Amino acid sequence: MLVRRYQDRVYRYILRMVGSRDEALELMQEAFIKAWQALPGWRPEAQFRTWLFSIASNTATDSLRRRKVVEFVPLDEDYDVPGEAADPAGQLQAKQRLRALEAALNRLPDDQREIVLLREIEDMSYSEISAALGISEGTVKSRLARAREALVGHYRRKDV
Secondary structure: OHHHHHHHHHHHHHHHHHOOHHHHHHHHHHHHHHHHHHHHHOOOOOOHHHHHHHHHHHHHHHHHHOOOOOOOOOHHHOOOOOOOOOOHHHHHHHHHHHHHHHHHHHHOOHHHHHHHHHHHHOOOOHHHHHHHHOOOHHHHHHHHHHHHHHHHHHHHHOOO
């Protein structure tokens, strides 16, 4: 039941981190196995989602450490652009903006990209991200601020 509830979100998160569908599927399964094995140690006062994303984050990060190149998966493969379907020109512009965002996200360091994904895509609070990654809220906020500055810089320089 918990796997069904969280598998799509965990899969998308890991996919955004590692860039490969096959690897993301494998890592998602690995994360759920680790969660199952660690379930006796879960404290009910901690949010399950935060605890699970902590395991997913560690699993994805370990995989990234073992390799050098990350291929970013396009955002629009999982998300539709609202209100653009009837307007082909608007739809094209929206896809171009998504491609630019993908390129900018791909340039971020792993630790910054991870926080952007958790905050903006998974809609986690600062405290949830802090708990999931085992870092202070101040560190979460500063990494997110640096990531946002870098994203804006990429757009301004048009190197995306």
